Amino acid sequence: MIFAHHLPNRREALLGAGALFAWSQMPRLARAEGRDPRLLVIVLRGALDGLGAVAPVGDPDWVALRGDRALILDGKTPALPLDGFFALNPAMPNLHRLYKAQQATIVHATATPYRERSHFDGQDVLESGIGRPGASATGWLNRALLEMASDGRVSLRDSRVLGVGSVTPLVVRGRAPVMSWVPQKLLPASEDTQARLLDLYQHTDPKLAVALEARIRLAAIARGAGMVTEPDEATPAAGIAGVRAYFAEAAGTAARYLARVDGPRVGAMGFVGWDTHINEGAASGQLANLLGALDGALAAIETNMGDAWRETAVAVITEFGRTAKINGTDGTDHGTGTVAFLAGGALRGGRVVADWPGLKLAQLYESRDLAPTTDLRAVLKGLLRDHLRVDERVLASNVFPDSAGVAPTSGLVG
Amino acid sequence: MRNSAKAEAVLALHRFGTGPRPGSVTAIESDPRGALIAELDRPSAAVAASMLPSSAKAFRTVADANARRQAKAIVATKQEAAKRQQMADASVMTEGTTPGMSASAEKMAAEAVPDPGRPIYLQEAKVRTDAALSAEIGFAERLVWFWSNHFCISANKIQSMSGAYEREAIRPHVLGKFVDMLLAVEGHPAMLFYLDQAASMGANSISGINRARGLNENLAREILELHTLGVRSGYTQDDVIAFANVLTGWTFVPPGDNPEHGGEFIFNPRLHEPGPQKVVGKTYEDEGAEQGRAVLRDLAAQPATATHIASKLARYFIADVPPAPLVERMAKAFLDTGGDLKEVARAMISSPESWDLPATKLKRPNEWVVGMVRSTGIVQVDAGRFTGGQALLGEPLWRPSSPKGFPDDEASWIDGMGRRLDVANNFAERVATTADPQDIIETVFASTVSDEVKMAVGRAESRQQALALLFMSAEFQRR
Numbered sequence: 001m002i003f004a005h006h007l008p009n010r011r012e013a014l015l016g017a018g019a020l021f022a023w024s025q026m027p028r029l030a031r032a033e034g035r036d037p038r039l040l041v042i043v044l045r046g047a048l049d050g051l052g053a054v055a056p057v058g059d060p061d062w063v064a065l066r067g068d069r070a071l072i073l074d075g076k077t078p079a080l081p082l083d084g085f086f087a088l089n090p091a092m093p094n095l096h097r098l099y100k101a102q103q104a105t106i107v108h109a110t111a112t113p114y115r116e117r118s119h120f121d122g123q124d125v126l127e128s129g130i131g132r133p134g135a136s137a138t139g140w141l142n143r144a145l146l147e148m149a150s151d152g153r154v155s156l157r158d159s160r161v162l163g164v165g166s167v168t169p170l171v172v173r174g175r176a177p178v179m180s181w182v183p184q185k186l187l188p189a190s191e192d193t194q195a196r197l198l199d200l201y202q203h204t205d206p207k208l209a210v211a212l213e214a215r216i217r218l219a220a221i222a223r224g225a226g227m228v229t230e231p232d233e234a235t236p237a238a239g240i241a242g243v244r245a246y247f248a249e250a251a252g253t254a255a256r257y258l259a260r261v262d263g264p265r266v267g268a269m270g271f272v273g274w275d276t277h278i279n280e281g282a283a284s285g286q287l288a289n290l291l292g293a294l295d296g297a298l299a300a301i302e303t304n305m306g307d308a309w310r311e312t313a314v315a316v317i318t319e320f321g322r323t324a325k326i327n328g329t330d331g332t333d334h335g336t337g338t339v340a341f342l343a344g345g346a347l348r349g350g351r352v353v354a355d356w357p358g359l360k361l362a363q364l365y366e367s368r369d370l371a372p373t374t375d376l377r378a379v380l381k382g383l384l385r386d387h388l389r390v391d392e393r394v395l396a397s398n399v400f401p402d403s404a405g406v407a408p409t410s411g412l413v414g
Numbered sequence: 415m416r417n418s419a420k421a422e423a424v425l426a427l428h429r430f431g432t433g434p435r436p437g438s439v440t441a442i443e444s445d446p447r448g449a450l451i452a453e454l455d456r457p458s459a460a461v462a463a464s465m466l467p468s469s470a471k472a473f474r475t476v477a478d479a480n481a482r483r484q485a486k487a488i489v490a491t492k493q494e495a496a497k498r499q500q501m502a503d504a505s506v507m508t509e510g511t512t513p514g515m516s517a518s519a520e521k522m523a524a525e526a527v528p529d530p531g532r533p534i535y536l537q538e539a540k541v542r543t544d545a546a547l548s549a550e551i552g553f554a555e556r557l558v559w560f561w562s563n564h565f566c567i568s569a570n571k572i573q574s575m576s577g578a579y580e581r582e583a584i585r586p587h588v589l590g591k592f593v594d595m596l597l598a599v600e601g602h603p604a605m606l607f608y609l610d611q612a613a614s615m616g617a618n619s620i621s622g623i624n625r626a627r628g629l630n631e632n633l634a635r636e637i638l639e640l641h642t643l644g645v646r647s648g649y650t651q652d653d654v655i656a657f658a659n660v661l662t663g664w665t666f667v668p669p670g671d672n673p674e675h676g677g678e679f680i681f682n683p684r685l686h687e688p689g690p691q692k693v694v695g696k697t698y699e700d701e702g703a704e705q706g707r708a709v710l711r712d713l714a715a716q717p718a719t720a721t722h723i724a725s726k727l728a729r730y731f732i733a734d735v736p737p738a739p740l741v742e743r744m745a746k747a748f749l750d751t752g753g754d755l756k757e758v759a760r761a762m763i764s765s766p767e768s769w770d771l772p773a774t775k776l777k778r779p780n781e782w783v784v785g786m787v788r789s790t791g792i793v794q795v796d797a798g799r800f801t802g803g804q805a806l807l808g809e810p811l812w813r814p815s816s817p818k819g820f821p822d823d824e825a826s827w828i829d830g831m832g833r834r835l836d837v838a839n840n841f842a843e844r845v846a847t848t849a850d851p852q853d854i855i856e857t858v859f860a861s862t863v864s865d866e867v868k869m870a871v872g873r874a875e876s877r878q879q880a881l882a883l884l885f886m887s888a889e890f891q892r893r
Contacts, residue, residue: 046875119875189839193879197835197886200870205888207824208831215832272843275875 037311037346037387038258041141041171041268044318045123046275050338051324051370052282053291054106058085061359069282069326077283086352089282091292094299098343105347105412107340107379108354111320111372117334122319127171129400140399141268142174144384147394172268188242190273191286240289247271247293252300259308274318280331298343309345313387313413316341317376323368324359335369340379346387346413375406382409419443420860425773426450428893430731432552433785439860441550450763453553454589454756460548461581464541467534469578469604470677476531476574477669477676483527490519531573538577539811540797546784547793557588557759560730563819565599565641567608569812576812579604592723592753593714600637600710601679603666609633609817616662616687634658636817642713644722653694659687660698660706720748732768733775734823740767773892776824779807782834786841786885789858790849807833835886842881851880863889
């Protein structure tokens with residue numbers, strides 16, 4: 001159970017994951033309607049800067065807030081216009097295309113009920129669906145599946161939730177059996193991890209710092225020269241090329257499974273690296289690279305879903321947002337409100353769902369973060385209710401306990 | 415100035431063992447030096463009890479599969495040729511039949527008879543790695559690693575025997591006499607095959623007279639240069655040739671019709687160069703295989719050998735440039751005890767230099783990766799993945815690129831930090847649900863890591879990142 005290198009090939013992975021039979025019975029209501037819905041949840045670990053991903057270019061305080069780090073429509077790398085008020089990071093042309101085709105929705109100024117700024121706890125709340133951290137060993141997606149099993153709409157014996165990655169994401173952990181798939185690529189450490197390690201070495205071991213710097217520089221050269229190659233198992237591509245390949249492979253493979261007639265219908269995976277404290281690079285650096293990789297992952301899902309894309313919803317969520325202002329190291333620190341991306345042929349997309357709080361100092365949460373005005377649970381409950389047909393009362397009691405006061409967002413799909 | 419007991423225990427585990435694991439600091443902190451010596455008196459029995467096939471058996475298994483595969487390929491090639499002939503008869507002949515085997519026939523045969531060498535290699539790798547993960551300290555395992563690399567062979571050349579060679583020729587002797595290990599190694603079929611000795615024959619031997627083939631100096635040279643005296647220690651090219659003549663006839667039983675034999679050492683007098691030979695100043699009468707053994711016994715007792723071995727051991731355990739007094743003390747122990755390797759290890763442990771130097775030695779990839787896994791309490795690996803990781807890090811198990819073995823200095827390995835980071839990152843992802851970075855710092859490492867590391871771990875964005883940073887810290891990389 002050690003390395004990802006010489007990872008099981010596809011056949012071995014399938015054998016190791018057990019049988020691939022999943023949801024041979026569809027949710028009854030969906031089946032009665034002749035539908036076969038798929039839901040894939042992608043968790044961005046490390047806290048995505050929502051303002052760096054989807055910029056409020058129509059907000060009069062936007063440019064003053066971020067200065068020359070603000071994404072704008074007529075910038076050097078122009079942001080992609082969405083609805084006149086918001087614009088998408090230029091690294092995400094695929095998502096932009098889907099948005100234009102009414103197959104993507106962006107939720108802004110959203111957050112879970114968690115209001116502290118610990119990654120571990122924030123991810124725990126995000127994935128468990130419980131209001132406080134450390135309260136549950138199961139995830140909301142798994143419990144949703146269980147609820148459907150309990151009223152006979154899904155046979156648990158044949159059901160599987162797909163977890164991607166060698167560690168099953170909490171969101172799909174629980175009593176409903178999880179089928180996990182480990183991507184074959186060796187995920188290169190994120191730019192953020194490299195930067196942190198470099199900082200540690202600079203303080204503790206200059207020789208190791210020099211060695212690591214060399215690797216980082218080499219990766220930058222490879223990037224600049226366009227030496228982007230598909231990584232093989234023996235030599236993972238350095239830097240962002242490797243991240244791109246990993247995202248695309250992991251997401252694309254999940255889509256292949258979800259698309260199968262006998263495949264799972266619900267899956268989840270996590271992507272790391274979003275903790276952009278230093279040199280965030282929303283327009284052309286670290287964050288742009290990561291968003292580009294995410295955009296590629298969405299494209300891989302669309303392609304590999306084939307006809308099933310029509311019945312697919314992908315939810316991209318993160319534990320919290322980042323500070324509204326740029327910090328002292330050209331990055332952003334842990335914040336609160338952020339964005340969520342919804343994509344898929346099942347969506348009634350082409351819009352930004354946001355109750356915009358504004359960016360003036362007094363409008364920021366604790367005078368520093370984008371204020372959360374949309375409870376992320378409302379969006380997820382809306383998806384589960386209208387896409388998978390999970391009962392609304394069950395959603396409020398078992399899937400997202402204590403969320404009776406948070407009404408599911410209507411009209412996201414269909 | 416004396417280190418604190420805990421710090422000395424951690425140092426002992428890194429420097430002489432395979433790294434701290436849960437409980438190990440507590441187990442040895444009252445007397446780290448005594449614990450190291452005690453481990454030498456009760457080495458692990460797990461590997462000996464592993465029931466793995468002997469080198470000869472493994473060799474025959476692979477040879478047998480090769481023979482069956484070849485037979486299948488020949489039959490398939492003939493069938494293809496017959497088919498082509500039929501078609502050609504019915505139409506116009508366009509090309510003649512090609513001799514040898516067709517690619518498709520070989521492919522078919524390869525699928526029909528898979529190579530059993532790799533599964534054997536992986537079983538061996540697993541037993542070896544699990545032993546290092548399970549050891550309390552791992553001092554004896556580290557000695558096995560050292561000697562296995564000192565007397566290396568390559569699985570690229572002889573995969574079937576690569577693990578068995580270590581179990582048969584190295585492991586039984588790491589706490590015994592150097593001369594016994596030397597005799598076991600140089601007479602082992604894996605070494606005779608690896609360094610091309612098996613087919614070497616004297617010009618005046620029976621076979622040499624009848625055939626246009628002859629001497630191969632490879633093994634003789636490497637014994638002098640790498641295994642015993644050391645390079646530039648005074649031997650000449652004439653010594654190499656004479657020694658090569660001495661060694662003619664050292665070969666192994668070819669696999670054949672007898673399923674119970676093949677792959678064992680044999681002295682074949684028909685290959686042996688007759689007559690006395692003068693090697694490094696001494697003349698050895700021709701006593702068949704005994705002539706070679708006599709040379710090896712003398713080489714093992716040479717002061718140059720003692721210094722060569724002492725320097726290499728000290729470099730491996732202590733520092734790239736080990737303190738001269740330490741090397742001298744170890745060399746003296748070697749000579750005084752007739753090459754008793756346990757006494758040499760004792761001399762190292764009881765030398766102050768072995769404890770006074772700060773942890774500056776960069777761990778080799780395998781030391782680092784085993785230490786990383788140990789820190790999490792894992793004691794079993796998937797051999798395919800683990801050896802894959804070793805290959806990725808540049809130290810593929812039993813596959814050094816030359817008879818010199820893997821290098822043992824910082825300059826050779828430090829550029830591999832990027833790869834280590836990828837591996838650490840990946841391993842961290844795998845263990846993030848079960849391994850707690852704070853727990854590793856506080857209990858496994860007894861809080862001996864720097865404040866900077868504690869801070870970096872505490873500020874990490876995820877447990878995976880915290881673990882990756884910890885695994886990559888100087889505390890994990892250096893010993």
